[in-house]
Amino acid sequence: MILRPGTFLQDRYEILEQIGSGGMSDVYKALCHKLNRLVAIKVLKEEFSSDSNFVSKFKMEAQSAARLSHPNIVNIYDVVDEGDLHFIVMELIEGITLKNYIMKKGCLDIKEAIGIAMQVAQGIAAAHEQGIIHRDIKPQNIIIARDGKVKVADFGIARAASSQTMSATAVGSVHYISPEQARGGYSDVRSDIYSLGITLYEMVAGRVPFQGDNTVTVALAHLEAVITPPSYFNEMIPVALENIILKSTEKKPEYRYGNMYEVISDLRKALVNPNGDFVQNHTTVDDSQTIIIGKPELEQIRSGRKPQQEPPMKRASSGEEYGQNHQPSSNYDEQSGSGRKRRNHTDEDINPKIEKLLTAAGVVTAIIIVVILAVVFSKISGLFRSGSGEETVSTAAISTEETLSEKTVKMPDVSGLDSDTAEKKLKDNGDLYMKVSEYQFSDTVDKGDVISQDPVADKVVDKYSAVYVVISKGPEHVAIDLSKLGLETMDSASAKSLLESKGLVVNVEQKNSDTVTAGNVISYSPSEAKEGETVSLFSSSGPTLVNPVVVPNLEGQKQEVAVEMLADVGLVQGTVTEASSETVARGCVISQSALPGSQVESQTAVDFVVSTGNSQESKYKYLASINESFSLQNIIGPGSGSTQLTLKIQLRQSVDGQDSVKKLMDPVTLNGDQLLPVSFKNIEGAYGVTSGSVEIVNVDTGEVVNSYAITFVPVPQS
Template sequence: MLQIGMFLGDRYEILEKIGTGGMADVYKARCHKLNRLVAVKVLKPEYCRDKSFVSRFRVEAQAAAGLTHPNIVNVYDVGDEGDMHYIVMELVEGITLKEYIAKKGKLDIRESIGITIQVAQGMNAAHQQHIIHRDIKPQNIIISKDGKVKVTDFGIAHAASGDTINSSSGTMGSVHYTSPEQARGGYCDERSDIYSLGIALYEMLTGQVPFDGDNTVAVALAHIQNEMVPPRQLNPTIPVSLEKIILKCTQKKPERRYTTAVELIADLRKALMMPDQDFVKAAPKEDMSNTQMIGVGTLSAIREGEQEDADSSGQAFASEGGQQTGSAEGEVPDGYEDAEDYDDDQMEYDDEEEYDDGRYDEDFDDDEDLKDSRFDKVILGAGITVAVVIVVLALYVIARAFNIFPGGGGKETETSATESAIEGTTLASTQTRMPNLIGASVNDVDSIMASSFLKASYQYEYSDEYEKNYVCRQQYEEGEILDKQTTVTVWISKGKEESKMPDVVGKTEEQAMAELRSLNLNLNIKQETEYSADQEAGRVTRTNPSKDQDLKTGDTVTVYISLGEEAEEVEVPDLFKLTQAEAASRLAERKLSLGEVKEDYSPNVEAGHVISQDIVSGTKVEAGTRVGIVISKGKQTEMVRIPSVVNSTEAEAKKTLEDAKLKVNVTTEHNDSVDAGRVISQSPSADTEVEEGTVVTIVISLGKEVVYHEIPDMRTMVEGYIRGNMTALNLIPVFEYGTDSSVEEGQCYAQDVPPGTKLPEGSVVKFYINRPPSTNSGDNAG
């Protein structure tokens, strides 16, 4: 017995029981590995001993686990512990569509279309994987708190294939929503789900199901034989196009319905945009019950009822044991519940409180027929008979194939030709056809290939669609003609490609999304936000699953994005007439920061002080909020145009500028072209418009710049040498002649300016040259 607080698989802690049904109980649990809440569906103990029920329970898990779609309740895990079998699935908080219809009476047009589109999208995802739900009804449709519509309960879903036929021993589905072909126990495909969705849409818009009766047989016969009341007769507000969509979905013959859910979705979207237009290519012209097993006797009664008057359907039916049982009018035969007595409200729902999780209640009936010994005997007998026939046929085919029967060599050719004629082409005795291996177990491939006289070679690859060790691809298409003993390459699935959850904590949202998508696992990435003291806003705080956890294709990953540290509310202070530094300090005291700083003139506030702030003082804001201020530039002055003072004397320039209410700054420099004492230039330049009191800088000329040279020592130098050096220094040499025995004749023995003295260019320097008296007469300085 499962108890609150127990663990399943050392991972799932049972928290509370949230639903129950005919076959299973549903519990709310916590997955401690991924730290999330889940729903755990546990098969009831009385059915764990029944291999057929356990098998059916596993089929539910296998069918649903392969589906990942926003409009389907996700299945996360499946397991068993001892004799206990369970499925772990997404925990959805919401209300069933059946309860929603009961609460509102009927839904409006746009709401009904929106719900139907979402259900059809979920169906389409299943149909693309060849899975038929076979029990689409409002009880199996959940509307979550955020408005998301999800299809649940794939307990009777069936993996469809080209030869999907309902078992003659029973047919599944809730009778008020079942398709005619399901009621007959005939071929069931995607169009059967479309029929059931059409009935659900009818109920959404009218508040009632189109067919009702005293018992399941009467309702099933009505689906097969009767025409429904057009929904517009019950609700005139239904647009013509939407009525035609319903009528097309619910055609008796599947080929007259929508072929795919995609086609249905397209017309529903048109109905939203063009409700009164005639675009539906349609053929002319509620149930509160749980999912039931329609037994052999009931199915026979339905089939017989198609040939009899529908009014007799409630009178007498063949019992499961083959005997006739009578009942008074309105009485339900053994093994069937009155439709009026079905109780879908196995969960409580209060408008003022949160939705109960009882939506996971199973819709399987507690039909006593399932446990009736007579029924078991009928099923057992039928099963044995079918098994014997299959074995005999198989032995016969094998015997013919290996030429066991007398008659020898011609038989194989004859058999091959006969079998090939069925395919439309006669094969030679050396030829065979490629069988379909897709979905087959690797353990069965060799025997299947051998029966077709072929051999297999194996390669392995990851597959999102097929489980590990099952065929996901084959070299040749089914039916292709090959030579016998040809070796065919077969690809075996390694299961979904797995990876490890990368560490994206601390990265930006964009970086985290890019890294997750780069894994190419087609992940269902969800984003949540939360406050964090460790990560700045916009960065990842944590993920679910956490880093290094296993990831498979299609897994759901939740990324939590930081909103920054959750801030307390503080009051904005008054910053009026404070300096900028004082304002910043005052804000910091309140855990606020200085925002944008602007400047403006103010006749009343001193320059450098706050005139105003962009958040009024006293306002409550989050800590860390930035508060902008405007700083005063003082009283605004008049603008003046700067006059030209170039070439004016310094005194003239000062007077002109001061008369214009400007201030003057004087600098000097040498200039070869402007006389000393006059203005060379001004800044700002003339005609510039500036405020009163602006400083204008004028440059006064010092005249041509004077260059000084140091006088070298020319003693003992001859006259020609001295003349060349002085000329190079822009100095003027003058020579006088005399006699001095200290130097040789023609050399300088003295100069009037001592060596090392600095003289301006153009200065005269006198040099004395030694010359004897006989040669001095008549000589001039020169």
């Protein structure tokens, strides 16, 4: 039965609207008139209200969850039976489910995902302390409130962790279910750890690890399939976080974390040391008993005789030998089908051919066991130290063969391959996946090719392992062919400027030349140079002079000072012209005809250009203002109060077709839940430019995270 808006429950709760629906219940937003607060009411669906089992299960959920009080758990206020209606009154959380948040963002930021996971783990840990296992941890049951608080909701299949209920089958969402839940086995706190691990996997990888056409396929994948490391889908995931996820999602519960507090501890370490190797993974130990084959048994195997049959041991009536749940298999009479047990096979029933095959197999097995024991004892006691080189090679070959298994592969060599080919080769050889550890300059390896790899080639590694490669950036400095730059056709100033723009250091030397005009390039050395190397430019100082003098640098000097500087060295003022300048003050020299530092004949006239300044600029200045504030949650998202960003504010304008940037605020570090004030009065822009933008810049990445368009107006100078 759907409750309509305006319906009252218990003469207290007014239904406002339906906000959700699950497999067993509908959820409504309601107003509690007694306490004047908004609440969420979870009502058991009508088809289940008449089923005493469902009603009992529904009440058990409410009673167990009502005992919990934690900032990261949705609070239960009341449990009510009203006629055929059975409902729970809960805390109303205004926000978004983690599932919808992941769908909107794709992959969450690493620090943000860890922050959310820690809050979820703290809530679940509080429930575990009360003996309550959630058994249905998934992003749909995790709510991110508008204030960034993360809460776990819907203990829909939770049970008190008692001896009566520990082995009960609990079916949660199949994409997040633990292997023990999928097989209907024993569930405990480690089942919630597995589901949290899958949820964290989805947060950082943007997808769940196991997908399929139906629920059976996905459930079987949880039981059998090897989980693909999440960094295969998002290479930005650091090592520490990936190890936490992989440990949390181990198939065997004993290999996972023992409790949620261990998970929280490692998540905190991952925030501080994202590439740390602190996660304690399990060590596989072969605890099977060693089978010792005696001399009589070996003789029997060699001769093909069957060992004497031991009389069958009596089975304990209580089932102690096989366990409480063991069901002994029975053989039935194939002809009568009456359910009577068939007699046991005797020696005469065995097919002779099968007997010979079994005997041969026994011999092979015995030989393998003997070889393995010999190798083990040789390593311990040094039995084969004096053996030949052939024996050593043979032992090594056996050891390598034993190391390889269905879950391991031999590392291929990808050195020298381009990155795409290397990645494909690793994928084709055991689903290995490539991660670039760094880029390095190399004079021998082409740009984009692999310089080195870790692990090295031919090493035996697990399938789906990460292979860290170093990629070549090519030569750090490429040799420049100076003969293609046409330096001989340039004056020395232009040539010097061109070479310096290519990262070269230029040393200009003057030489007399009867053929090259003064100030032009005569020659250069060397013919090729790399960035940072020195190039010598030989500039013509004209023909050999009788009374040579060095031309002074007049640029930026007042006209009267320039005339005096010429006279001091025996030169005279030539033609003086005027021109406006945005950079040179009125009355100062903008340029000169003879190159500073060059040699000319005494009493040579030197022409120069004098600045008239900018009369309009002296009358007006262009001003603008802004008064805004920016929330960092717009770029970081909720649940990231512990995340910090370093930001700066700048003004950007286009001046004469060129980008011009002016600092407005020095870099400042803020928390993710803070507001950044963007308030400036009387921002002075470039003269004559009426538009621009105020930009907020992430100092660490250089990214412009927000910008505001502003308009400048001319204001008379005071």
